[in-house]
Each structure stands twice: as structure tokens, then as C-alpha cells.
Amino acid sequence: MKKGGRKISALVVDDDRVIRVVEEKLLVRFGLETKVAKNGKEALDLFVAGNTFDFVVMDMEMPVMDGPEATRALRARGVDCMIVGVTSRGDGPEKAEFEAAGLNCCWEKPLNAQIVGTILDKLAKKLS
Amino acid sequence: MERQAAYLRNALFDQGYLDEQFLQLEDLQDEANPHFVEEVVKLFYTDSVRLIQSIELTLKNTPWDFEKLDNIMHQFKGSSSSIGAKKVKKECSQFQEYCNVGNVEGCIREFQEVKQEHAALKRKLENYFQLAREAR
Numbered sequence: 548m549k550k551g552g553r554k555i556s557a558l559v560v561d562d563d564r565v566i567r568v569v570e571e572k573l574l575v576r577f578g579l580e581t582k583v584a585k586n587g588k589e590a591l592d593l594f595v596a597g598n599t600f601d602f603v604v605m606d607m608e609m610p611v612m613d614g615p616e617a618t619r620a621l622r623a624r625g626v627d628c629m630i631v632g633v634t635s636r637g638d639g640p641e642k643a644e645f646e647a648a649g650l651n652c653c654w655e656k657p658l659n660a661q662i663v664g665t666i667l668d669k670l671a672k673k674l675s
Numbered sequence: 676m677e678r679q680a681a682y683l684r685n686a687l688f689d690q691g692y693l694d695e696q697f698l699q700l701e702d703l704q705d706e707a708n709p710h711f712v713e714e715v716v717k718l719f720y721t722d723s724v725r726l727i728q729s730i731e732l733t734l735k736n737t738p739w740d741f742e743k744l745d746n747i748m749h750q751f752k753g754s755s756s757s758i759g760a761k762k763v764k765k766e767c768s769q770f771q772e773y774c775n776v777g778n779v780e781g782c783i784r785e786f787q788e789v790k791q792e793h794a795a796l797k798r799k800l801e802n803y804f805q806l807a808r809e810a811r
Contacts, residue, residue, distance in 0.1 A: 563750055565719045566757045572703045572711065608749060635753045657757045659699045 554580040555670070556599070560590040560617065561606040561633075570604055570658050577663055586610055587617025594626055602629035602670055604658065607636060607645050615648040622649035629673060631666055633658055680806040687803065692796050697759030713804045719758050720797055726751045727790060734786070744782065745774040751789075762792045 557579045559570045567583045574581045582598070584590040586609040603621075607614040618630050632645050632653035646653050652669065654662050687693045697712075704711040729747050733740055752767035766789040773781030 563754045563757070564722055565715060565754045568715060568718060569700065569703075569757045572708070573699070576703055606753075608746070635749070635756060656753055657696050657699075659696065660702065 554578060555601045555667070556580045556582075558582050558584060558590060558593065558598075558600040558603045560584045560587065560603060560609070560614070562586050562609040563606075566606070566657070573658060573660065573663055574604075576660075577667065587612030587614060587620070590617050591620050594621060594624065600628055601674075602631060602651075602666065604631050604633055605650070607632060607634035607641065615645045618645070618648040618650060629666070629670055676806060677810040680803060680810050683799070683803045683806060687799055692762055692799060693759045694761040695759065696756060700758060716758055716800055716804070719754060719760075723751060723754060723793065726754070727793070730786065734783070739777075739779065739782075741774045741777055745771055748774065748789075760793075760796055763789065763796060766792050 555578070557574050559567055559574065559581060560583075561567050561570065562585055567585075571581050571583055582593065582600070584593060587605070588611045590603065590605070591612065605614045605618060609617075612620075614632060614634075618632070621630065629651045630649060632642075632650040633656050634642060634645065634653065635656040636642060637655065642653060651673075652666075688697075700712045700715055708714075726747055730744060730751075733743050733747065748767050748770050752764055752771070755763040755767060766785060770782060770785040770789055773785055
């Protein structure tokens with residue numbers, strides 16, 4: 548999938564290695580260019596270093612810096628790319644807090660091809 | 676041999692050991708990554724052993740840190756769900772419920788269930804991968 552000649556880029560942020568591997572492979576299968584980060588702080592550092600992404604897949608619960616904190620920090624920096632939250636906590640106050648932190652949408656884990664398709668549709672609408 | 680492998684695989688779904696997320700993994704397997712499913716499952720079993728040990732260690736310290744137990748199990752559940760480990764995921768959720776109400780006995784019992792399902796799935800998947808490899 549390309550955006551004006553270059554590949555769409557995504558950042559996967561999750562403290563679980565298995566999830567990072569699966570999510571990254573899924574996104575690469577859709578033709579995306581991907582990077583991974585182990586927690587919110589690593590994700591933030593990537594942006595601070597000048598990296599940009601079309602969207603971020605952000606896990607909610609992570610050590611060092613969690614999803615809500617990282618999302619707030621990114622939005623405070625003026626990062627306006629899509630940030631998609633993923634959690635296996637279901638609906639509740641934690642999810643609401645996560646969404647309020649500045650997510651574009653939030654999905655229940657695990658990420659699958661259908662969810663990625665929906666995210667890319669949203670992205671296409673956002674960019675048009 | 677191929678039929679045996681297919682039979683084993685279908686049984687894992689029919690008996691509720693695996694859910695549709697495993698199908699997602701199979702879809703991601705291709706010529707560039709011909710052993711993707713087996714590699715991801717191996718990764719899961721390597722990493723989840725560490726999580727189980729972490730829970731065991733936390734259970735040794737009294738009074739119990741239910742929040743910590745819940746957090747570790749939460750990660751375990753997320754990891755399990757990413758490979759489609761349906762029964763393991765269910766037992767993880769049950770453990771978390773006992774954690775939430777501070778039910779010590781429930782947690783101890785349920786942790787045994789988690790470990791049993793975790794080990795059972797490992798055996799079954801190893802059999803399946805072995806047969807699938809021999810069938811190629």
C-alpha cells in the first residue's frame with residue numbers, strides 16, 4: 548500500500564515480544580514499512596529522534612511508560628498521526644482513559660487482518 | 676502423513692485449544708517465512724516460561740501482591756491470545772478474576788490450570804508441527 552509513491556509506515560508499540568512479531572508481520576503483509584518499540588518511552592524517543600509514521604499501534608499496558616502516557620506525550624508534542632490503541636482489558640475506565648489520552652480508535656487484542664484493513668480505510672479517509 | 680497432520684490440526688480447533696487467531700498466523704506464513712507459525716509458537720513458549728516463573732516467584736512472597744499477579748497474567752493472556760491459544764487465554768482470565776477478589780485458593784488452583792493448559796497445548800502443537808514437517 549503506497550501513499551504518493553512511498554510505503555505507508557507504522558510503529559508497533561508493545562512490551563510483549565510475541566505480539567510485536569505477529570503485529571509487525573501482519574502490517575508488513577499489508578505492504579507497510581514498520582518499526583517496533585518495546586514501550587511508550589522507546590516510541591517517544593523514536594519521534595524525538597525525528598522519525599515519523601503514518602500510524603502507531605499502541606498497547607495500553609507497558610512498563611516504563613504506558614500507552615496512555617505515551618499517547619498524551621506524543622499529542623503534546625504535536626504528533627497528529629493516527630494512534631490506534633490496542634488492549635485486552637475490554638471496555639472500562641482504563642480504556643476510556645486511554646481513548647481520552649488522544650487515540651483515534653481503540654481495538655481489542657489480538658490485532659488481525661480485518662482490524663488492519665479497517666485502520667487503513669480510516670487512514671485513507673483521513674489523508675484524503 | 677499429510678492427512679494425519681490435517682486431522683491433528685482440525686482437532687485442535689474442534690476441541691477448543693485454538694481459535695481463529697491461529698488461522699491469522701497461518702495466513703502470514705508464506706514463501707519468505709515458511710516456518711512462521713512454528714517460530715512464533717516457539718517464541719511464545721520461550722517467553723511465557725519466564726512469565727510463569729515470575730508468577731511463581733510472586734506467589735512465594737506473602738502477603739500476595741494481587742496487582743502484580745494480575746499484571747503478569749494480563750501480559751500472559753495477551754501473548755496467548757496473539758497465537759490463538761484459546762484454553763490458555765480462558766484460564767488466564769479466570770485467574771485474573773480470582774486476583775480481583777483476592778481469592779488466594781482460587782488463584783492457586785487456577786494457576787495449576789493455566790500451567791496444565793499451557794503444557795498440553797505445547798505437546799499438541801509440537802506433535803502437529805512434527806507431522807507437518809514430515810509430510811512436506
